[in-house]
Amino acid sequence: MYSYDYEAVVYDGEIYCVDCLPEGVDIDDPEVMPIFADSEWNHVPVCSVCGTEHDYVTIIREEYTATTIQPRFQQAHPTDIAAEAHIESRYFLLGWDDSPHNMGYYLEWRYEDDDPDNENSYDDAAIDGPQGSPDWTQIAKIVNGVLGGY
Numbered sequence: 001m002y003s004y005d006y007e008a009v010v011y012d013g014e015i016y017c018v019d020c021l022p023e024g025v026d027i028d029d030p031e032v033m034p035i036f037a038d039s040e041w042n043h044v045p046v047c048s049v050c051g052t053e054h055d056y057v058t059i060i061r062e063e064y065t066a067t068t069i070q071p072r073f074q075q076a077h078p079t080d081i082a083a084e085a086h087i088e089s090r091y092f093l094l095g096w097d098d099s100p101h102n103m104g105y106y107l108e109w110r111y112e113d114d115d116p117d118n119e120n121s122y123d124d125a126a127i128d129g130p131q132g133s134p135d136w137t138q139i140a141k142i143v144n145g146v147l148g149g150y
Contacts, residue, residue: 001056003038008045008054020049064143066136088147105134109146
């Protein structure tokens, strides 16, 4: 695809495939704005009519910091899970291991559509910090690495 190519447009605040535009609206209408292949988005544009994901655009992802990652995690239950978060297509679980040899926080993650009961679905990392205060800078770095693929 060339930078000037497009398969979707924005019209009246909604995203449409070129073929899904409302009846009577022409692609050349000045209110119809193309979503060019070289455009940058913070999410994949999805057609409001047919649900097609237009993943030909560049997705700009937020880099998390200790301050911005912490609010993404919500308190969870049972009690061995400190907090959980759904970020992009991943599920993150922050837990506390109180076993004598591994005492401390850990972060597990998997794709949201993976089987949650299959422990092979999860990757994990130990998190520094005393009980009651995990190292959110370390958590932010891990989340950024997982989402960025490195």
